[in-house]
Amino acid sequence: MAPRPEDVVITKRRTSAFAGTELDLVLRAHHVESLALTGVASSAMVAGTLYDALDRDYRATVLSDACADAEADVHDFFMERVFPARGARVMTVESWLGAL
Numbered sequence: 001m002a003p004r005p006e007d008v009v010i011t012k013r014r015t016s017a018f019a020g021t022e023l024d025l026v027l028r029a030h031h032v033e034s035l036a037l038t039g040v041a042s043s044a045m046v047a048g049t050l051y052d053a054l055d056r057d058y059r060a061t062v063l064s065d066a067c068a069d070a071e072a073d074v075h076d077f078f079m080e081r082v083f084p085a086r087g088a089r090v091m092t093v094e095s096w097l098g099a100l
Contacts, residue, residue: 015048024056034059036096037088038066042075047082054087061089063096 003009010021017023027035035058039046046067053060062083069075079090091099 015045016052017049018052018056019048027058032058034061036061036063038063040068042067042069042078043071047078050083050088051086059089060087061091061096063093064090065092 008026010017010023010026012021014020035053037046037050037053037060039049046062050060050062062079064079067075067079069078083090
């Protein structure tokens, strides 16, 4: 999938997608208040971005079946225990799309 001409492309270089990027500025300029997070390394990269988003007062949903971790039990632990305890909603892509 290639970005469209009107898409903003942010290059992520750290654990959190917010660290060292213009992501927060771009989202706020577009009046974005809610995020749906996906990615590789649920316990590291997804977690880092999620914690940063929550600290910035975004409402965050983690799409559990659009994330992965090297260890399936670690992925499950973060989806079932850690992320909900931090204030994120965790749901499948299908459930999230149905709720839109």
